[in-house]
Amino acid sequence: MRTSMSSSESLREALNFDEHLILENNWKGRFVGISDYQFFHRQSLENFEQFWAGVAEEIEWFKKFEKVVIPGEHPNVYKWFAGGRLNLSYLCLDRHVKSWRKNKLALIWEGEPVKEDGEPLEIRKFTYFELWRYVNRVAYVMKEKLHLKRGDRVAFYMPMIPELMILMLAAARLGVIFSQVFSGFSAEALASRISDIGARYIFTTDGYYRRGKIVRTKEIADKAVEECPTVEKIILIRRVGSTETPIDEAKHAYLEELLKDVNPNAYVQPEEMESTDILYVLYTSGTTGKPKGIIHDTGGYAVLLNATMKWVFDIRDEDIFWCTADIGWVTGHSYIVFGPLMVGTTVVMYEGAPDFPAPDRWWSIIERYGVTIFYTSPTAVRAFMRLGTEHVTKHDLSTLRLIHSVGEPINPAAWRWLFELIGGGRCPVGSTWWMTETGGILISHAPGLKLVPLKAGTNGPPLPGIEADVVDENGVSVPNGVKGYLIIKRPWPGMPGPPTGMYGDPERYNSVYFSRFGYFFTGDYAIRDNDGYIWVLGRSDEVLKVAGHRIGTYELESTLVSHPYVAEAAVCGVPDDVKGEVPIAYVVLKADVPKTSRVQEELRKWVRERIGAIAEPKSIFVVSRLPKTRSGKIMRRIMRALATGKPIGDITTLEDEAAVEEVKMAYEALLKEIGGKLE
Ligand code: WTA
Numbered sequence: 001m002r003t004s005m006s007s008s009e010s011l012r013e014a015l016n017f018d019e020h021l022i023l024e025n026n027w028k029g030r031f032v033g034i035s036d037y038q039f040f041h042r043q044s045l046e047n048f049e050q051f052w053a054g055v056a057e058e059i060e061w062f063k064k065f066e067k068v069v070i071p072g073e074h075p076n077v078y079k080w081f082a083g084g085r086l087n088l089s090y091l092c093l094d095r096h097v098k099s100w101r102k103n104k105l106a107l108i109w110e111g112e113p114v115k116e117d118g119e120p121l122e123i124r125k126f127t128y129f130e131l132w133r134y135v136n137r138v139a140y141v142m143k144e145k146l147h148l149k150r151g152d153r154v155a156f157y158m159p160m161i162p163e164l165m166i167l168m169l170a171a172a173r174l175g176v177i178f179s180q181v182f183s184g185f186s187a188e189a190l191a192s193r194i195s196d197i198g199a200r201y202i203f204t205t206d207g208y209y210r211r212g213k214i215v216r217t218k219e220i221a222d223k224a225v226e227e228c229p230t231v232e233k234i235i236l237i238r239r240v241g242s243t244e245t246p247i248d249e250a251k252h253a254y255l256e257e258l259l260k261d262v263n264p265n266a267y268v269q270p271e272e273m274e275s276t277d278i279l280y281v282l283y284t285s286g287t288t289g290k291p292k293g294i295i296h297d298t299g300g301y302a303v304l305l306n307a308t309m310k311w312v313f314d315i316r317d318e319d320i321f322w323c324t325a326d327i328g329w330v331t332g333h334s335y336i337v338f339g340p341l342m343v344g345t346t347v348v349m350y351e352g353a354p355d356f357p358a359p360d361r362w363w364s365i366i367e368r369y370g371v372t373i374f375y376t377s378p379t380a381v382r383a384f385m386r387l388g389t390e391h392v393t394k395h396d397l398s399t400l401r402l403i404h405s406v407g408e409p410i411n412p413a414a415w416r417w418l419f420e421l422i423g424g425g426r427c428p429v430g431s432t433w434w435m436t437e438t439g440g441i442l443i444s445h446a447p448g449l450k451l452v453p454l455k456a457g458t459n460g461p462p463l464p465g466i467e468a469d470v471v472d473e474n475g476v477s478v479p480n481g482v483k484g485y486l487i488i489k490r491p492w493p494g495m496p497g498p499p500t501g502m503y504g505d506p507e508r509y510n511s512v513y514f515s516r517f518g519y520f521f522t523g524d525y526a527i528r529d530n531d532g533y534i535w536v537l538g539r540s541d542e543v544l545k546v547a548g549h550r551i552g553t554y555e556l557e558s559t560l561v562s563h564p565y566v567a568e569a570a571v572c573g574v575p576d577d578v579k580g581e582v583p584i585a586y587v588v589l590k591a592d593v594p595k596t597s598r599v600q601e602e603l604r605k606w607v608r609e610r611i612g613a614i615a616e617p618k619s620i621f622v623v624s625r626l627p628k629t630r631s632g633k634i635m636r637r638i639m640r641a642l643a644t645g646k647p648i649g650d651i652t653t654l655e656d657e658a659a660v661e662e663v664k665m666a667y668e669a670l671l672k673e674i675g676g677k678l679e
Contacts, residue, residue, distance in 0.1 A: 003564040004362045008285045018457075034235070034453055034531045041532075044464040045490075052080075052493060056303045060095055061086050062272045069491055069550065070497040074506040076229040076514045078491040079276045079498055080300030087270035088279060088302055089139075089173035089515050093132040094270065105346045106131045108320075108678035112209040112352025120368075121363065124162055131166070136154045138163075139170040139268040141258045145407060146256050147202060147237070149468050150175035150271055153281075155199040155231075157190055159183040159208035160351045161235045163255070164327050165337050167203055172279060179293070182328025183215070185612045187223035188289075193283045194228045197503060199231055202536040203255070206360040207240040211353040216254075218243045223573040225251075255575075275299025276498045282330055284436040285552035286512060287542045293504070294436050296333075297497030304494030311463060312432060312441050313373055314448035321384040322348035322366070322570070323375040331406055335375060338541055350633045354380060354437040360391035374422070378431075381414040382578045392421055392547045395597060402447060404430040407548030408580045409536055418484055433459040433536050435522060436488070436550070437513070439658070442466045443534050456545030458533040458585035464530050466492055470528045477527075485528035485540060487519045495520070542636075544573040544581050549614050555591055556617070559610045563603060571617065574638040584643045585617040586626055587669075604655045619643060623673050627666035 044051040048066040056065065065084030072079050096102065104127060111122035126134070142148045154176055158164040164180070171178040178196050181190050196203060201373040204221045207214045218236060222245065225231045236247075237255050247254075272491045273279075279298045284290040321340050323343075325331035340347045348369055353363050362384070366374065384392070403423050405414075412432045419429045433443035445460035462468040469477055478484040496502065499508035511519050525537040539545060542553040553571040560569035568588040573581040589599065600620040607616050621643075627635040641647065 003232070011648075016265075017475040018165070020193045034461075036533060037449075040083050040449075041464055042463065045467055048465065048490065052303070055465065056081055056299070057305050059086065059091060059306050060110055063089075065275055069493075070577075074498075074500055075510055076520075077501045077506065078300075078495065078497050080297065080491075080493045080495075081275040081303065083603070084275040084299050085272040086275060086299055086302060087173065087175075087273050088298060089135060089169045090270040091302060092169055092172075092338060093128060093135060096344045097132045099344075101344045102129045102534060103127050104344065105534060106349050107162060107342060109349045110351065110365060111358055114357050118357060120459075126162065127310075131169075132164050132530050133264070135169045135173065136268050136573045137259055137262045137264070137266050138166055139173045140262050140266040141255065142170055142176065143174055143268060146233075147257050148176045148200065150273075151177065152197045152638040153177045153197045155178065155190070157199065157202055157204040157217060158218065158223075158237070158327070159187075159205055159210075159239065160326060160349060161205065161208065161216070161237070161239055162349070163205075165349070167339075168280075168327075168333075168337055172412070173268060173270045175273050175277060176187075176399060177278045177280060179283065180328055180333070181283070181324060182612070183217060184326075184328070186609050187220045188610045189612060190220065191224040192226045193291065193293070194224060194231060195279055196283070196291075197231045200230060200233055203235045203237065205237045205239040206243045209240070209352055210278075211356050214240050216244055218554055221247055223249075244279070245456055250275075252395070262523070273298045278497060281503045282331065282436055284330070284334065285550045287552055288390075291552075291555070292502050292508070292512070295497045295499075295501060295503055296439050296494070300493030300495065300497065301334075301439050302342065304332055304492065304667045306342050308441045308444075308463070309339045309343045309345070311446040311448045312377075312404065312430070312444045314339075314446075315343070315345055315373070319345050319372045320348060320369050320399070321345045322350075322371045323377075324350070324354070324362070324377070324380060325375075325406075333377075333616045334440050340608055346612055352382070355387065358391070359387040359393060360386070363392050363395040364399060366397050366400065367395040372399050372402075373402045374400055375404050375406065375432075377548040378405050378410045378414045378419075378578055379407065381405070381418055382411075385414065385417050386578065389421055391450070397422060397424065400424070400427050402446070403427045404432050406432045406434070406441075408545045409538055412455060412457060412477060412613075419456070428454045429456075430454065431457070431459050433534065437520075438488075438492070439496075439523075442488065442492065443468060443536070453635045454532055455531070458529070458535050459533070461532050462534065466490075469516060469519075470533060480528050481531045483525055483527050483537065485517070486524040486534065486536060487517050487520065489519045493556060504636065544583055546573070546582055547579040547615055551583065551611075551615050553583070555611065556585065556607065557617055559607055559615075560587060560603060562584060562610075563606050565589050565599060566603070567591075568626055570634045570636070572638060572639045572643075574640055576618070577590055580619040583615065584621070584639070586621045586623050586639055588624060588626060589622060623670060625669070627670050633664055636669060 024348045027517045061084050065081035067082040070079050100444050107126045109124045110120050113121040127492040145214045180195050204217045206218050207216045210531040234252050277298050281293045286292045430445040432441040443459045443462050445454050467489040499504040525540045527535045546553045556571040557569045567590045571585045576582040627638040
C-alpha cells in the first residue's frame with residue numbers, strides 16, 4: 001500500500017480500482033455533482049443543530065425535544081434530543097398500523113430447511129398489523145407474567161427467526177433494555193455478557209438450524225446461567241421441537257405456553273421513553289480482553305436510522321429490503337429491525353447458511369421475493385465468487401436496484417462481481433462505513449440524496465451533519481491522499497448513549513475512544529481523496545475483522561493463556577482470500593507440558609468453546625519465546641510476515657520502540673524455530 005498519493009485518480013490506481021471509476025455516467029441526471037454535495041454538507045455543519053433538528057422532525061415524537069444536543073453527565077457522552085419522548089416499538093409498528101401500511105408486509109422470513117425439491121420448507125409472512133398483534137402479546141407476557149418493567153435488563157440468545165425481531169420490539173415497547181448475543185457465541189461469551197448487564201431473563205430457542213444441523217442453544221444457555229445469579233429463568237422459543245436435556249420448571253418456561261391464555265387482542269401501551277433512555281446494549285470486541293457493552297439511546301438512534309434509510313438506501317414504499325447480516329451484530333439491529341421497520345418497508349430475513357442446501361440459496365431468495373435493495377458483506381461475496389457464476393445467472397435478479405456492502409473494505413474483484421453479476425451493471429454498489437459504536441451509517445454514498453457521484457471502492461463522503469477527518473499521530477489533518485487515522489469530530493445522533501457510553505464504564509469509554517485525539521477515534525486507517533471521499537483501509541489497532549466480525553486479539557490471547565498448557569500467547573491477523581483476515585496464534589507452552597502434536601487441536605477446541613467458531617485460529621505455532629521488544633510489546637509484524645511466508649520488509653519504521661537489531665534478531669530466532677513446519 002502506498003501511503004501518499006496526489007489525487008483520487010492515483011489513489012484508485014493504488015487500490016487497484018481501475019475500472020468503472022466514476023459511475024455518474026450510468027445515472028446521468030441523477031446526481032448533481034460533488035461540489036453541490038460539498039456545499040450541502042458544509043451547510044449542514046454550519047447550521048449543525050438546526051440541521052439535525054430538521055432531520056429529527058421527520059419522526060413522530062410523543063413529546064417534542066427541547067434541545068438538539070447537550071453534554072451528558074460524563075465527558076464525551078451527549079444527550080441527543082433532550083426532553084423529547086418517543087418509543088421505537090410505536091414508531092416501527094403502531095404508526096404504520098394507523099396508516100394504509102396496516103396490511104403491508106412487514107416481514108418475509110425463510111427458514112433454512114428445504115423440501116425434497118429444494119424449495120424452502122417454511123416461509124412466514126407478517127403484515128404490519130400481524131406483527132403489531134404478536135408484539136403486543138409478547139409485551140403482555142413480559143409485563144404481566146415476567147413482571148419486567150422499564151429499565152430492567154434481559155438477554156436474547158436468539159437465532160435468526162421472527163421471534164427475535166418480535167422480542168426486540170416487545171422489549172422496546174416496555175422500555176426493557178435488551179442485549180442480543182450472537183447465537184454462534186459460546187456459553188462463556190454469553191455468560192460474561194449476561195453478568196455484565198445483569199439480565200433478569202434469557203430468551204433463547206430449543207435450537208436452530210445451521211447448514212442442515214441443529215445447534216442446541218438451550219444447552220448452551222443452561223451452561224451459561226450457572227454463573228449468572230441475576231437470571232430468574234430461561235424463556236424458550238420452540239424452533240426445532242425438542243431439547244436434549246430436560247426442561248426444569250423452576251428454570252425454564254416456553255414462550256408458547258406463556259402466550260396460551262393471552263387475549264389475542266391484547267394491547268400494551270408503549271412506554272413514553274425519554275430520548276436519552278437506553279434502548280439496548282450491544283457487546284463488541286476491543287483491544288482489551290473484556291468485550292465492551294455499547295449503549296444505544298432511543299431518540300438519537302431512531303433519528304440516525306430514519307435518516308440513513310432515506311439517504312443511503314433511498315427507501316421507497318415498493319421496496320423489498322434484504323440485509324443479510326445476523327441480528328447478533330449491530331448491522332442486523334439497525335438495518336433488519338429498527339431502520340427498515342421505522343420507514344415501513346418490507347424486510348426479508350433468512351435463518352440459515354448462505355450456501356445451504358446449494359450455492360444458489362441467496363440468489364433464489366432475491367428472485368423469490370423480488371428483492372430490490374440488497375445489503376451484504378464483502379466476505380460473503382468473496383465466498384460466493386469461488387463457487388462460480390452459474391448459481392447466480394440461473395436466477396432472475398432484475399428486481400434489484402441498489403446494492404451496498406458493509407463490515408470491511410471492499411476489494412476491487414468483489415465490487416466488480418457485485419456490480420456486474422448481481423446488479424447487472426444497473427445498480428449503484430456502495431460500501432457503507434460505520435461501527436457498532438456509531439449506531440448507523442456515517443460515511444456512504446447517498447443515492448437517496450441524489451447528490452453524490454458514485455465512485456467504485458470508496459466509502460463515500462461523510463453524510464450530512466457528520467464531520468469526519470483523517471489525521472496523523474498528533475491529530476493534525478493529513479493532506480488528501482495521505483493515509484491517517486479516521487476520526488469523527490463532532491457528536492452525532494446514534495453515538496454511544498447516556499449515561500455512560502459504555503455500560504457501567506464511563507472511564508473506559510473515554511480512554512478507548514477519546515483519549516488519543518480528543519475526538520472520537522474509530523480505530524481505522526483511512527485516506528481522504530481530493531473530492532473529500534473517504535477510503536477506509538482497515539483497522540489500525542489490535543482488532544481483527546474476521547469475515548466481517550470483530551475479534552480482539554487480546555480477547556483471543558487471554559482465552560489461550562487461560563488454558564493450562566499455555567504460558568504465553570500472541571495473536572495477529574493474516575490476510576485470507578475469503579474472510580479478509582483470520583487469526584493466527586503463537587504460543588509458548590509451560591515447561592511441564594508434553595510436546596504432543598495434539599496441542600494445536602486442543603487449543604482450537606478451547607477457543608471454539610470459549611469464544612465461538614469465528615475466533616478459531618487458522619494456525620497455531622508453538623514457539624519457545626514470543627517476538628517482543630525490550631519493553632514487552634509484541635512485534636506483530638514479524639508474526640504476520642512469518643505466517644505469510646513473506647520477508648519482514650522495511651524494519652526501520654513501525655515496530656515502535658524496537659531497535660532494528662532487536663527486530664532482526666527476533667525475526668531470525670522465530671524463523672529458525674518455526675521455519676519449514678508451519679501448519
Ligand atoms: C470496519 C460493522 C471498510 C471498520 C457495521 C470498522 C468497514 C469496523 C466498513 C466496525 C466499510 C465497517 N469499509 N471498513 N464499508 N464497514 N468497516 O462494529 O474497520 O462490527 O471500524 O460494525 O468494521 O465493525 P462493527
